[in-house]
Amino acid sequence: MRVFLIIILFATANLALGQDQMQDSLLRLDEVAVYGSNAQLNLVGSRVIVPDENLVAFNKQASLTGFLNSQSSTYLKSYGNNMLSTISFRGTNASQTSVLWNNFSINNYTLGQTDFSTVPLSVTDEVTLIPGGGSSFGGSGAIGGTVALANPLSYRKNMTAEIQQSVGSFNTYRTLGSFEKSTEKLSYKINAYYNVSENDFLIPERNLRQEHAAYQSYGALTALGYKLTDDQKLEFSLWYNDNYREIQPTLSGGSNNSDQQDENLRTSIQYQLQSRFFQLHSGIGYFNDKLDYKDGLARSLYIVNRIEGFSKITTSLAKNHIVEAELRGNVISAQNPGYEQEQAFEERYSIMVQSRGELFQKINYAAHIKQQYISDSPESPLSPYLGLAYQLFQRSRHKLKLKVSSSVNYRIPTLNDRFWQNAGDPELKTERGFNNELGLELNSGISNLQNNFSVTTYRNLISDYIQWKPTNMGNSRPENVKTVEILGLELNNQTSFRVNELKLGLDLAYSFTNSTVLEAEREIEIGKHLVYVPSHKANVSLFTTYKVWRLSYLANYTGKVYTSQVNTEVYALPQFILHDVGFQYALPxxxxxxxxxxxxxxTNYQTYAGYAMPGRNYELTLNYNFKSNN
Structure with missing residues (x-):
């Protein structure tokens, strides 16, 4: 019944707002983007990263894990090669990052995080990274950052087809295929993938083969859009993913017979109306996530079903000022043998209002506030955001911009945190993050040379930090035990040069992260660095193209990482640098x-203590691409 009411709510909103009668005071509104790139409009005072297309192409065969590791703001810890991979965004933990797909959350609601090894980069057409707090944009969990994936459709006459096959070390085979056809009224695309590997890599410096680490994954994403009129369109998306893997054992030895299968079904229907005076964007999605874990004769099956819907209206009430309001509902039903009742049910609703535009000449602003309501919870997290961007200087191809933002963000305790049998606590407080950010962007160009430089500093104060702690009964329980302060500095420089048929691109990035425990139950933890947060991370990316030849080089540096709450040096993971090289030749x-x-x-390295990662390995790829504008 509640699900039915949500559907009625959004359907009614469409009918009510779809009337032609509008007040004369409203001004004409230009069409804007509605997916991940919209973050640049809504978060004007924050750093928003739209990755370079060369970097995306270089990592296309890989999962999001490899791609995100090339960003200085993110640290991915993996429990082995292509095993569970979780993110640390600006020093926060995995459950403090929000992951969106076409405006919907796809985080695992039992754990509150996303396993990036199960998300192939090839399935998405746009990736937007939003470091820093953005709960008013990314929802619960966006204390550290947001990863927004999108598959926008084009309504121009076009047809493209692509198939890619690769063969790599450890008996690894990857197959990708895509097809897209569009007219002025109809648009359709499908991306499909299949990956399989024995994953029996040679462990560096040990001369041993990794055992029990094979994996196989396949899936497809399809999207269909139809323009009902010049001002209205209806779009449907479906993404199915199946991922099986043997659970890689630790280096300490011992047998491991466990394996895991993840199955995800993600669907959405979205309606957009572009009138002279307002925009309406409504959508509803169904999501089914299954995790089947087996260890010998023991088996655990976890199932989460969700229905999420939203309706958003955007209008202009004055010159250069946009106002937007959004209603969103999320109904969650989880089946988990580890819960007290073996199941959990929750409803979440939110309302968000924002305004953006030009405050004064050369000063743009964005201000929004989001109120979240949670069933059976006395807490109603409030998430405001204020950002300013000031154009300090602009002449020809030279621009200097100052950015500043402040926000309050939150993370609702996960279903596991609250409902796990003999451990979960329904009274856990919501984590709060208070984020401040200051940045400077310098864009300059001379002749065939273009350079973009940015420096960003930030402070994130997180209270009621949730941590699972051991008890006297031999198990663990989640508690709000910490207050954490994260201070950071990020430097980024992108340089591109072109002369005739020669193209050069050089990207440099460095981040410093100081994450310190200010308050904790154990005094010995106070003043210590958070675990699995490197203080230093740097990346170098070099791309060179000449006629039909292309050379790519990536170097990723990761500093020392502590693995114990008290920062015991003997257990820390040492720093390392990874070098990747790629060659490409295009035939006519x-x-x-x-x-x-x-x-x-x-290089011998680990991103999570005790789990081996592969040494030098190779991949050969053959790609065929067809394009037609007819």
């Missing part, structure tokens, strides 16, 4: 041949 027939060397210097 649309065929491209590529060769890539990962971890070229055969």
């Amino acid at each position: 027939s649309g065929i491209t041949c590529g060769f890539r060397i990962r971890n070229a210097l055969n």
Whole structure:
């Protein structure tokens, strides 16, 4: 019944707002983007990263894990090669990052996080990274940052087809295929993938083969859009993903017979209306996530069903000022043998109001506030955001911009935190994050040379930090035990140069993160660094294209990482640098041949203590691409 009411709510909103009668005071509104790139409009005072297309292409065969590791603001810890991979965004933990797909959350609601090894980069057309707090944009969990994935449809006459096959080390085979056809009224696309690997890599410096780490994954994403009129369109998306893997054992030895299968079904229907005076964007999605874990004869099956819907109206009440209001509902039903009643049910509703535009000449602003309501909870998290961007200087191709923002963000305790049998606590407080950010952007161009530089500093104060703690009964329980302060500095520089048929691109990035425990129950933890948060991280990306040849080089540096709450040096993971090199040759027939060397210097490293990662490995790729504008 509640689900039915949500559907009625959004359907009624469409009918009510779809009337032609509008007040004369409203001004004409230009069409804007509605997916991840919209973050640049809504978060004008914050750093928003739209990755370089060269970097996306270089990592296309990989999962999001490899791609995100090339960003200085993120640290991915993996429990082995292509095993569970979770993110640390600006020093926060995995459950403090929000992951969106076409405006819907796809985080696992039992754990509150996303396993990025199960998300292939090839399935998405746009990736937007939003470091820093943004709960008013990304919802619960966006204390550290947001990863927004999108598959926008084009309504221009076009047809493209692509198929890609690769063969790599450890008996690894990857197949990708895509097809897109569009007219002025109808648009359709499908992306499909299949990956399989024995994953029996040679462990560096041990001369041993990794055992019990094979994996297989396949899936497809399809999207269909139809323009009902010049001002209205209806779009449907479906993403199915199936991922099986043997659970890689630790280096300490011992047998491991466990395996895991993840199955995800994500669907959405979205309606957009662009009138002279307002925009309406409504959508509803159904999501089914299954995790089947087996360890010998023991088996655990976890199932989460969700229905999420939203309705958003955008209008202009004055010149250069946009006003937007959004209603959103989320109904969650989870089946978990570890819960007290073996199931959990929750409803979440939110209302968000925002305004953005030009405050004064050369000063743009964005201000929004989001109120979240949670069933059976006395807490109603409030998340305001205020951002300003001041154009300090602009002349020809030279621009200097100052950005500043402040926000309050939150993370609702996960279903596991609250409902786990003999451990969960329904009275846990919501985590709060108070984020302040200051940045400077300098864009300059001379002749064939373009350079973009940015520096960002930030402070994130997180209270009621949730941590699972051991008890005298031999188990663990979640508690609000910490207050954490995270201070950081990020430097980024992108340089591109072109002369005739020669193109050069150089990206440099560095981040410093100081995450310190200010308050904790154990005095010994106060003043210590958070676990699995490197203080230093740096990336270098070099791309060179000449006629039909292309050379790519990536270097990723990760500093020392503590693995114990008291920062015991003997258990810390040492710093390391990974070097990747890629070559590509394009034939006139649309065929491209590529060769890539990962971890070229055969570095021995770990991103999570006790789990081996592969040394030098290779991948050969053959790609065929067809395009037609007819």
